[in-house]
Amino acid sequence: DxxxxxxxxxxxxxxxxxxxxxxxxxxxxxxxxxxxxxxxxxxxxxxxxxxxxxxxxxxxxxxxxxxxxxxxxxxxxxxxxxxxxxxxxxxxxxxxxxxxxxxxxxxxxxxxxxxxxxxxxxxxxxxxxxxxxxxxxxxxxxxxxxxxxxxxxxxxxxxxxxxxxxxxxxxxxxxxxxxxxxxxxxxxxRGNSYFMVEVKCRDQDFHSGTFGGILHEPMADLVALLGSLVDSSGHILVPGIYDEVVRLTEEEINTYKAIHLDLEEYRNSSQIEKFLFDTKEEILMHLWRYPSLSIHGIEGAFDEPGAKTVIPGRVIGKFSIRLVPHMNVSVVEKQVTRHLEDVFSKRNSSNKMVVSMALGLHPxxxxxxxxxxxxxxxxxxxxxxxxxxxxxxxxxxxxxxxxxxxxxxxxxxxxxxxxxxxxxxxxxxxxxxxxxxxxxxxxxxxxxxxxxx
Amino acid sequence: DxxxxxxxxxxxxxxxxxxxxxxxxxxxxxxxxxxxxxxxxxxxxxxxxxxxxxxxxxxxxxxxxxxxxxxxxxxxxxxxxxxxxxxxxxxxxxxxxxxxxxxxxxxxxxxxxxxxxxxxxxxxxxxxxxxxxxxxxxxxxxxxxxxxxxxxxxxxxxxxxxxxxxxxxxxxxxxxxxxxxxxxxxxxxRGNSYFMVEVKCRDQDFHSGTFGGILHEPMADLVALLGSLVDSSGHILVPGIYDEVVRLTEEEINTYKAIHLDLEEYRNSSQIEKFLFDTKEEILMHLWRYPSLSIHGIEGAFDEPGAKTVIPGRVIGKFSIRLVPHMNVSVVEKQVTRHLEDVFSKRNSSNKMVVSMALGLHPxxxxxxxxxxxxxxxxxxxxxxxxxxxxxxxxxxxxxxxxxxxxxxxxxxxxxxxxxxxxxxxxxxxxxxxxxxxxxxxxxxxxxxxxxx
CATH class of the missing domain: 3.40.630.10 (Zn peptidases)
Structure with missing residues (x-):
C-alpha cells in the first residue's frame, strides 16, 4: 500500500x-x-x-x-x-x-x-x-x-x-x-540559483484602454529583462557566467561516449520533436556539465484562460540558472543582478526593479x-x-x-x-x-x- | 440600494x-x-x-x-x-x-x-x-x-x-x-485587437533540472516574441502599424490644448511617478489618437507566489493593440501575425507557434x-x-x-x-x-x- x-x-x-x-x-x-x-x-x-x-x-x-x-x-x-x-x-x-x-x-x-x-x-x-x-x-x-x-x-x-x-x-x-x-x-x-525580478509601477493594476500608451508598462520592462537572459540556442547571455565552468578534457568526453543513451527513445519518451543538440555527448554535457537558464513564469500578470485587458501594475519574473562545477552561487548572484540592472537602466523606465535570489544551491x-x-x-x-x-x-x-x-x-x-x-x-x-x-x-x-x- | x-x-x-x-x-x-x-x-x-x-x-x-x-x-x-x-x-x-x-x-x-x-x-x-x-x-x-x-x-x-x-x-x-x-x-x-500567441513544445511541463539546457524552451521563445512588440518609449514595433493612423493637424492639436487636465492631479490620482510624456497634449494624444500596445500576461507558465522549477511545456502570451481612426482590424491582424512569424522563424525553434486574434473591435x-x-x-x-x-x-x-x-x-x-x-x-x-x-x-x-x- x-x-x-x-x-x-x-x-x-x-x-x-x-x-x-x-x-x-x-x-x-x-x-x-x-x-x-x-x-x-x-x-x-x-x-x-x-x-x-x-x-x-x-x-x-x-x-x-x-x-x-x-x-x-x-x-x-x-x-x-x-x-x-x-x-x-x-x-x-x-x-x-x-x-x-x-x-x-x-x-x-x-x-x-x-x-x-x-x-x-x-x-x-x-x-x-x-x-x-x-x-x-x-x-x-x-x-x-x-x-x-x-x-x-x-x-x-x-x-x-x-x-x-x-x-x-x-x-x-x-x-x-x-x-x-x-x-x-x-x-x-547541478546546483541552482533561483531569481525573482520584480518590476513595479504601482500596486494596483491599470485598464489598458485608460492607461495604454502613456505608461512605462511593467510587463514591457519585464519581458525585455527576461528576454535578455538567454538566446535561442540556449546560450546564457549574462556576462561572465561561463568563466568558472570547468574546462572540458578529452578524457571527460570519453566518459560521455561510454554512456548508453538511445537518443531516439529519449526523444520519444520525452515527446520532444527536436533537442537543441544532435549528438548524445552534447546533450549529456548540456544537462550535466554546462549551466542552463530556464524562465519559469510571471507572478502578478493575467494568467487565466480568456482575455483580460489589464496592464499589470506589479509583476515578478521567475527564472533560474542550473550551476555546474566550479560556478559559485554568490558570484552568479552578482553577475545576474548587475546584468539585469544594466538592461533595465538602458530602458529609462520610471518603474522600480528589484532583483533577488530566492535560492542558491551548490553543484x-x-x-x-x-x-x-x-x-x-x-x-x-x-x-x-x-x-x-x-x-x-x-x-x-x-x-x-x-x-x-x-x-x-x-x-x-x-x-x-x-x-x-x-x-x-x-x-x-x-x-x-x-x-x-x-x-x-x-x-x-x-x-x-x-x-x- | x-x-x-x-x-x-x-x-x-x-x-x-x-x-x-x-x-x-x-x-x-x-x-x-x-x-x-x-x-x-x-x-x-x-x-x-x-x-x-x-x-x-x-x-x-x-x-x-x-x-x-x-x-x-x-x-x-x-x-x-x-x-x-x-x-x-x-x-x-x-x-x-x-x-x-x-x-x-x-x-x-x-x-x-x-x-x-x-x-x-x-x-x-x-x-x-x-x-x-x-x-x-x-x-x-x-x-x-x-x-x-x-x-x-x-x-x-x-x-x-x-x-x-x-x-x-x-x-x-x-x-x-x-x-x-x-x-x-x-x-x-479607441478600438482593440486582442492577440493570443501560443508557443508549444509539448502539453506536459518539464523539470528544469532534467531538461534545462537541451530544449527550445517555450518561455524563451514567447518572451522574445512579446519583447519584439513595443519599445521602451511605448512605440509599437510591428511594421506598418502606424500607416493608417490619421495625420495630426494644427487644428486637432488645438482641441487638446482646450482641455482641462491637471497633470499633477492626474499623476497623483493614478499613483504614477512619471508618464512616458511630459505635456498634456502628448498624453491626451497617446491615449486617444495613437495606438498603444499592452502585454497582459501569460497563461500556462508558473504564476503563483514562491519558486517552482518548471519549464512550462505550452504557454500563451496575451497582448492587445488599441486601435485609432483609420486603422483596420483585419489589416492589423495580418501585420501582427506576419511580424510574429518573422521573429519566430529567425529563432529556428522546434516549437510550434500559433497566433490568433481573439477580439477585433473598431475605433x-x-x-x-x-x-x-x-x-x-x-x-x-x-x-x-x-x-x-x-x-x-x-x-x-x-x-x-x-x-x-x-x-x-x-x-x-x-x-x-x-x-x-x-x-x-x-x-x-x-x-x-x-x-x-x-x-x-x-x-x-x-x-x-x-x-x-
Missing amino acids: FPMMGSDSVQPVPRFRQELFRMMAMAADMLQRLGARVASVDMGLQQLPDGQSLPIPPIILAELGSDPTKGTVCFYGHLDVQPADQGDGWLTDPYVLTEVDGKLYGRGATDNKGPVLAWINAVSAFRALEQDLPVNIKFIIEGMEEAGSVALEELVEKEKDRFFSGVDYIVISDNLWISQRKPAITYGT WIANINDTQYLAAKRAIRTVFGTEPDMIRDGSTIPIAKMFQEIVHKSVVLIPLGAVDDGEHSQNEKINRWNYIEGTKLFAAFFLEMAQLH | FPMMGSDSVQPVPRFRQELFRMMAMAADMLQRLGARVASVDMGLQQLPDGQSLPIPPIILAELGSDPTKGTVCFYGHLDVQPADQGDGWLTDPYVLTEVDGKLYGRGATDNKGPVLAWINAVSAFRALEQDLPVNIKFIIEGMEEAGSVALEELVEKEKDRFFSGVDYIVISDNLWISQRKPAITYGT WIANINDTQYLAAKRAIRTVFGTEPDMIRDGSTIPIAKMFQEIVHKSVVLIPLGAVDDGEHSQNEKINRWNYIEGTKLFAAFFLEMAQLH
Missing part, C-alpha cells in the same frame, strides 16, 4: 503546510513500527517573503541497529512534493495514487515518496524474514526539499557529531535513470571509487543483471553537496525511477516494476555493503 | 455564467416594476475556444412610452464585470458593495452597474413625482460586454427596423471623466454638433454648473461604433465616474457624489432633449 500517496503535501504553497505535518507523522509512525528509534525534530518557523511565517514540518531522524562491527548507511528522503493542479493536464487526480497499465500515477510517486517507501520496504523485508539487518540503518526524512530544504542544513550541522557521528555512507534516491529500463548510479548534480560531484559506489554497482548487477549507467544529474539535490561538506562522508545517489516518470510535471508516475525492483535493489545493497565494509 | 452590486457576474470566467443570468433577471424585474415593456431575448450558446459551449445571458430590450411627438432616447448598459480576486489587493470583498469615505467599492461599481442604476433611478424620479417622462425611453442591457459583446451585434442587426426603428439617440455611460470633479462628454473611443468617432451633444452639455451646465470636457476615450466601447454603423443614429457617451474609479482594476469604486449627481444629470438630460428635439 501507499499510505503517503494520498496527501497533497505540496511545496511551496502555504495552505498545504498542515498536510505536510500529517505526512511526517505518518512516516515517523511507520518507522517506529519497524522498530526504529525515531525523533521528530521541531525546526521552528519559516519566514515567507510576504511577512507571513509558517511552521516548518519536523525532520525525522530514525535509527535501526547500532552494532559497531557493521557499517552504517544513512538514507535521506523527502515527503513534500511540487504543486499539482488537475486542470493543468493531469489525467488522474494528482493526489490519489492511480495504477494504469503498471504505472502508478500521483504527485510525489517518483519524487520522492516512492523511493522513500522502497527503502522502508527493503528494511521491512529483513524484518519479515526475521533476519538481522546486514548494516546499521539511519533515516533522515524532511518535508521542505522542494522549498530548498529550509532548516535541514541547520539540523545536519547540529547533529554532525551526534546522529551523523556513526554514519559511514549516505544514500539519496531523489533522481531518475536516463533510460526507461537501465538502472544508473549518480555521482554529480555537487563525488568520487566514484568509494566503497558504496562499488556496492551499488554489485547490487545492480545482482538485481538487474546489468552494469549501471554512471551518470550525473542536471537537477539539483543540494543535500548531496551539503552532506559532503558538513558530514564529510561519501554520498551516493541511487535512483529508482525511469526517465519518463515526469517528476515536477503533470502525470508524474513511478512504474510498478521500478518500485518493486528498486526495493530489491536496496535490500541487495545492504548485503553488498556488509561484505565490502 | 444597490441590488445588482452583490453579484459576481464576471466575464470571461465560465463558472460565473449562472450569476449573469440571475443579474439579467434582476434588472428585467426592476424595469418591469417601473412600468416598462420588457423582453429578455435568448441569444443561444457561446462556443468557447476549448470546445465547451455556454449559454449567453439574455439581452434585455425595454421600452417606456411611445409618444410619437416625443424624441426617443435609447440607453445601452452592461451588467457583466471584469474578474476580481480579493487576494490581488482588494481592501474589501469585491462582490460586496462597501462604502468607505463616500466611495462605493465593488467590482462593477463604476463599470457599468452604477451608471445603469443611475439611469434607472432618473426614470424612477419622474415616476415618483408622477410626472410624464419628457422623452420616450428604451433600454438595451447585455451581459457579455467584457467578453466582446458576443451576440449583441446579431440582435441589433435583427432589431434594426423594429426595436430601433423609433430610436433617435443612443446614450452610453460606460467610461470615465478625465478629472476627479469635472464632468465630460465623450465623442470617440469610433462622432459628430459633436448632434442634438444630443448639445442637450448633454446643457444638462451638465444645469447640474454641475460647468462646461464639460469634450473628450475621447482610450478604452474600447465597440457598441458605439456598432450602433453608429448598424442603426445609423447619433451615439453619445456621457460618463458618470471619476478618473480614479479603477475600472478593471483592484478596488474599483464609484463616488457616492458621482452616483447621485449622475442620476440628476440623466434626469436633466431627458428634459433638455425634450426641448431640443
